[in-house]
Amino acid sequence: MKLIIAIIKPFKLEEVKDALTAVGVEGMTVSEAKGFGRQKGHTEIYRGNEYTVDFLPKVRLEIAVADDVAASAVEAIKKAGKTGKIGDGKIFVMGMDEAIRIRTDERGESAV
Amino acid sequence: MSSSGFRFRQLILVLCAFGFAAAALRAAPNAPARPESAAPSATVEQRLAALEAYVANRDPAQAMRAAGGPESGVDSAPLAGLAGPAHNTWMMISAALVLFMTLPGLALFYGGLVRTKNVLSVMAWCLGITSLVTVLWWALGYSLVFGQNFHSAMLGGSEYFFLRGVTSAPNPAYSFWVSQNVFAMFQLMFAIITPAVIIGTAVERMKFSAVLAFTTLWLLVVYCPLAHMVWGATGFMNGVANPAAHIHAIDFAGGYVVEMASGWSALMLCIVLGKRLGFGRTPMAPHSLVLCMVGAGMLWVGWYGFNAGSAVAADGIAANAFTTTTLAASVAAGVWGLLEYLWRGKASVLGFCTGAVAGLVTITPACGFVETGAAIWIGILGAMVPFLFCTKVKAALGYDDALDVFGVHGVGGTVGILLTGIFATTSVNPNLSAHLAPLVGHSLWLEQVKGIALTIGLAVVGTALIALLIKATIGLRPTVEAEQEGLDLSDHGEEGYIYEPKA
Numbered sequence: 001m002k003l004i005i006a007i008i009k010p011f012k013l014e015e016v017k018d019a020l021t022a023v024g025v026e027g028m029t030v031s032e033a034k035g036f037g038r039q040k041g042h043t044e045i046y047r048g049n050e051y052t053v054d055f056l057p058k059v060r061l062e063i064a065v066a067d068d069v070a071a072s073a074v075e076a077i078k079k080a081g082k083t084g085k086i087g088d089g090k091i092f093v094m095g096m097d098e099a100i101r102i103r104t105d106e107r108g109e110s111a112v
Numbered sequence: 113m114s115s116s117g118f119r120f121r122q123l124i125l126v127l128c129a130f131g132f133a134a135a136a137l138r139a140a141p142n143a144p145a146r147p148e149s150a151a152p153s154a155t156v157e158q159r160l161a162a163l164e165a166y167v168a169n170r171d172p173a174q175a176m177r178a179a180g181g182p183e184s185g186v187d188s189a190p191l192a193g194l195a196g197p198a199h200n201t202w203m204m205i206s207a208a209l210v211l212f213m214t215l216p217g218l219a220l221f222y223g224g225l226v227r228t229k230n231v232l233s234v235m236a237w238c239l240g241i242t243s244l245v246t247v248l249w250w251a252l253g254y255s256l257v258f259g260q261n262f263h264s265a266m267l268g269g270s271e272y273f274f275l276r277g278v279t280s281a282p283n284p285a286y287s288f289w290v291s292q293n294v295f296a297m298f299q300l301m302f303a304i305i306t307p308a309v310i311i312g313t314a315v316e317r318m319k320f321s322a323v324l325a326f327t328t329l330w331l332l333v334v335y336c337p338l339a340h341m342v343w344g345a346t347g348f349m350n351g352v353a354n355p356a357a358h359i360h361a362i363d364f365a366g367g368y369v370v371e372m373a374s375g376w377s378a379l380m381l382c383i384v385l386g387k388r389l390g391f392g393r394t395p396m397a398p399h400s401l402v403l404c405m406v407g408a409g410m411l412w413v414g415w416y417g418f419n420a421g422s423a424v425a426a427d428g429i430a431a432n433a434f435t436t437t438t439l440a441a442s443v444a445a446g447v448w449g450l451l452e453y454l455w456r457g458k459a460s461v462l463g464f465c466t467g468a469v470a471g472l473v474t475i476t477p478a479c480g481f482v483e484t485g486a487a488i489w490i491g492i493l494g495a496m497v498p499f500l501f502c503t504k505v506k507a508a509l510g511y512d513d514a515l516d517v518f519g520v521h522g523v524g525g526t527v528g529i530l531l532t533g534i535f536a537t538t539s540v541n542p543n544l545s546a547h548l549a550p551l552v553g554h555s556l557w558l559e560q561v562k563g564i565a566l567t568i569g570l571a572v573v574g575t576a577l578i579a580l581l582i583k584a585t586i587g588l589r590p591t592v593e594a595e596q597e598g599l600d601l602s603d604h605g606e607e608g609y610i611y612e613p614k615a
């Protein structure tokens with residue numbers, strides 16, 4: 001099993017979700033996040049007062065998948081989340097020891 | 113906090129008791145009954161002349177005398193002592209519009225520009241000032257500005273204390289056809305918004321008790337004398353109505369009284385008060401430009417009551433003021449946005465809003481005196497000069513005028529007063545012919561400059577003394593902890609926004 005954490009541009013969330021659903025991903029957790037990478041922040045000006053905003057709004061997805069789905073899920077996020085401009089985000093993939101569905105006590109791949 | 117807070121609460125109670133006692137003592141009936149008279153009543157010609165005077169907003173007594181007939185007809189005519197319904201309607205609407213500028217216009221405009229933790233404090237200040245100034249105006253303020261029995265060019269009189277004798281009958285010294293109580297309420301709204309504008313300079317770092325103390329003293333020491341000098345029948349610099357004025361200045365809707373007074377006072381207050389904690393190091397970006405824009409739109413709409421209402425009649429001068437106000441505000445909003453675009457490549461919402469307010473400020477003294485072409489120039493300059501002040505000069509000087517009260521109202525008001533002296537014309541406002549005919553179009557601007565010097569002197573010196581007095585007694589600023597926590601919680605025990613996850 002793999003845990004995929006993806007940081008994407010907020011306005012790409014719907015497209016990424018649809019793409020993931022299409023490859024068979026059945027659930028995900030989404031949270032609003034802030035951060036910076038190579039894109040860095042931007043400057044805002046209010047009547048001549050400049051403020052540097054270092055952390056930009058992003059969306060963070062957490063998806064737990066069976067091993068055989070992982071590659072296509074990553075591909076789906078990559079394709080749907082891409083604008084080609086700086087700041088598109090990152091995808092992290094890591095191994096996952098166990099998954100448990102709280103309601104039924106199912107374990108392993110049937111729980112993700 | 114506890115002992116000084118307790119003393120402050122006691123003081124408030126004593127003041128309230130004093131006010132209500134005074135009101136209770138006021139036993140005199142509002143209007144003496146008109147004595148039945150056997151003298152000849154008004155002729156039809158006299159009555160028609162009075163009606164014509166109503167439509168044209170002229171003096172009915174003078175018109176009736178000109179129409180011939182018995183002198184006794186003048187006082188016993190059916191319309192004697194009555195207000196004109198159209199003029200009264202417009203002035204009640206105008207008064208409500210000017211209050212709308214403060215509640216909630218200014219409260220939203222300013223509230224959106226502060227950080228989340230201080231949004232309610234700004235609103236509480238606007239509400240508190242409204243309540244406080246209303247009572248002060250009833251007890252003292254109206255009389256000190258528009259009374260006459262002190263026979264002084266500097267201050268009005270005592271005859272209208274507690275609005276004694278201020279009834280629905282017009283006071284011909286200020287309007288032939290508007291009820292004096294309506295006039296008093298219209299003027300009250302100006303007295304409310306002026307200190308409410310000032311405190312924009314002090315947001316996020318002045319405690320509530322100090323705001324109220326400042327408002328009380330400032331209204332009595334700076335506003336009342338200045339308003340009397342500019343608008344009082346015996347005023348020192350009332351060039352339009354007072355032939356004995358020492359300075360023959362003109363100010364249609366409050367360039368001196370509201371804009372310059374608030375702007376220059378704000379500059380002084382923010383200097384005495386000091387900068388916000390973390391100023392220049394911590395980001396202090398506006399928390400909601402949405403609220404700010406909503407408030408700016410309300411200010412603009414309310415300003416029609418402020419400017420066109422300052423004709424104190426629903427007449428042609430009001431119509432002119434309505435038109436020039438629209439032109440200057442729109443032009444200034446666009447010019448500010450354009451300057452931003454040229455400077456930085458983007459026109460901002462805050463820029464449009466600030467430009468509109470700056471244009472409205474600048475046209476305020478001029479609106480009932482100038483033609484439309486002049487209004488366009490006033491709009492252009494009313495954006496350009498404050499733009500340079502807010503974005504360039506202020507940064508160079510380093511004072512913390514948090515919401516640019518000086519840059520917009522002080523600078524814009526001063527520019528507007530000067531341009532009024534240059535552009536005013538008798539063809540727009542025949543009242544200028546009465547005492548100012550030789551000056552209009554020539555050296556009127558010089559009189560305006562004298563008025564500028566007097567207004568800046570009074571505002572700066574008065575505010576400095578008041579602010580230093582409060583600083584030395586109850587103090588101006590909250591504790592460091594309270595300022596960091598935010599004034600919403602420390603002064604009012606509330607939060608502006610409470611977000612909870614949905615169940």
